[in-house]
Amino acid sequence: MASGDPAKGEGKSAICGQCHGKNGISIVPIYPNLAGQKEQYLVLALQAYRSGERVNMAMTPHARKLTDEDIADLAAFYASMDPSGGGIKHTSKTN
């Protein structure tokens, strides 16, 4: 899967941010931080939730609707974030 566009991913992340935090630091203790996470790992995790290989009450309904491009963009977006929660530091592929 080609690497996604972090800026596009940011535009698709509103729902994700409700649990994983606007800055990628989860506001729910049992949900993982995503900021600065490995891009390829995030792609695999989202694919697993979409396919049903991984099942989670919160993740499954959202992941089911994602396209390959959505997954690549969201993974690129969160991977580009400051792992300490300082927010976005992505360099968009469109600029």
Added chain:
Amino acid sequence: MASGDPAKGEGKSAICGQCHGKNGISIVPIYPNLAGQKEQYLVLALQAYRSGERVNMAMTPHARKLTDEDIADLAAFYASMDPSGGGIKHTSKTN
């Protein structure tokens, strides 16, 4: 599950570090960074690998051997680490 002891977790993390990095920043692109991750999420993930709820060729054989205390200590250890990979900042419960 009671919160674990990061210092004990450090002592149990040698094998984990081979993939997830000594500083908790994974050296394998498809494996997640663990540094600064949510402690409760890490406990749930390790429990899922131990029970077989989650299956992974690399994780399953290691997770199967873990005790509840091991899981709590490892989760506390990685949760205490600097998410940017600066290494350990845990304050051990034994001092």
